[in-house]
Amino acid sequence: MINDVKTKFSIKDLENxxxxxxxxxxxWEKRYSLFQPNRSDTNxxxxxxxxxxxxxxxxxxxxxxxxxxxxANLExxxxxxxxxxxxxxxNKRTKAINDFKMSMFSFDQTLFDSTFxxxxxxxxxxxxxxxxxxxxLNDIGLLWQTGTITPAHEHFIVELIKQKILVSTERAFSNNIVKNDSRTYVLYLPDNEIHELGLLFMNYELTNKGFYSIYLGQSIPxxxxxxxxxxxxxxxxVSCFTVKPEAENISDYLEELTRKVLKGTNNKLYLSGRRTQDIDTKNLNEKILIKGSIQGLLDNIELKT
Structure with a gap:
């Protein structure tokens, strides 16, 4: 929707x-006249x-x-x-983050691509x-929480990042022979979970390192x-719990998954994501590994090989 496109920003938005x-x-505005803000009817x-x-x-x-x-003295x-x-x-990378932000707000794919x-x-x-x-992405999370960006901004930039991961994964798949197929990695997100950037990158890393991985994607029962x-x-x-399962359902989810795909097998479950903070680890099945980040999971995979 065109109404979702944000073209006016509060001073708090600029701070964020x-x-x-x-x-x-x-x-700075008062002393150096760096900005010429517009004013609403209520000033x-x-x-x-x-x-x-x-x-x-x-x-x-x-x-x-x-x-x-x-x-301030510059033209x-x-x-x-x-x-x-x-x-x-x-500081090329710091500049790149600013350019990524600008490409998001101006819906400028050319700027995103050139920066990347x-x-x-x-x-x-x-x-x-x-x-x-x-x-x-961490900045995007903050901007979302503070209402600085709209769903249009987030979806636009996330899809561009996805494209880069997918292209890199395809290139890695073409250039690498599977070196270790004794274990199969199955990457998925639970029902109604759609935040897959981290999981996509995990799939890229596994493919690039010569592991055998099957990527199932979003919302898998x-x-x-x-x-x-x-x-x-x-x-x-391997999964990433960002918003699902909800806190009150997560124990039941893990119990069902353990019963159906882990119990009596050599199978394991590796988890990361914000929702893992809601997991009671005291009675956690030993076949389930929780790490705070995708990097943590990757480090564990490399140690186990």
């Missing part, structure tokens, strides 16, 4: 996006997409040693030029994901997992 306190932005400030881009650039310069007084068109020059030499491709010149896909994409046990003898199921 740039990391610069609203009080500081007001001082409340709101800022344009252009102002958002400017504050992100100013934040980048300020974090790289430029005093605000010096930035309007000099600021993005200086940002580009600095980003070519230092520029990172690929110097870094591997894994390095980009851990040092740029994950911090960016336990009965479908049970079906796979007829085909493979040693399965490590």
């Amino acid at each position: 996006l740039s990391g610069i306190k609203a009080h500081t932005i007001r001082i 409340i400030r709101n800022y344009s997409l252009t102002s958002l881009q400017k504050i992100l650039n100013i934040s980048f310069l300020n974090n790289n040693g430029y005093k605000i007084s010096k930035i 309007e068109e000099e600021i993005p030029i200086l940002v580009r020059e600095i980003s070519e030499n230092i 491709n520029n990172l690929m010149i110097d870094y591997s896909f894994q390095e980009i994901f851990y040092s740029s994409i994950i911090p960016f 336990i009965d479908s997992l049970e079906y796979l046990t007829d085909f493979y003898n040693d399965i490590t199921f």
Whole structure:
């Protein structure tokens, strides 16, 4: 819906996006005339997409040693030029996160692609994901909680990130021969869980390291997992519980899964995600491993091989 597209931002939005306190932005605005906010009928400030881009650039310069007084003396068109020059030499990944934010707010796939491709010149896909994409996704979580972004923004950028993971996974699959097929990794999300970026990246990492993995994706019922046990003898199921199962249902879910796909087998279940905090680990089946992150699970997989 076009109404979901956000083109006006509060001073709190600018604070959330740039990391610069609203009080500081007001001082800079008054002392250096860096921004020209619009005002509503009730005299409340709101800022344009252009102002958002400017504050992100100013934040980048300020974090790289430029005093605000010096930035204020730059011509309007000099600021993005200086940002580009600095980003070519230092802190390229920090600049990339700002550009990812800008591509999200302006729905600019070209900017996203050029930023990503520029990172690929110097870094591997894994390095980009851990040092740029994950911090960016963490920022998205905060922006969502504070109402700074809309569903349109989130869906747009998440789909672009998915595309990069899928392309990298396909490339890894073509370039790598399965080195270890004694254990099968089955990656899935439980019913009504749709947050799959972490799981997609996990699938990429497994594929890139030569493991045999089956990616099932979103919203998979336990009965479908049970079906796979007829085909493979040693399965490590991998999942990420972000919003599902709900806290009151998670114990019942794990009990059913243990009964149907783990009990009496060599199978295991590896879990990460926010919802795992709701799991009572005191009586947890020894076949279930919980880690706080995808990286934690990957580290455990590498140790076990």
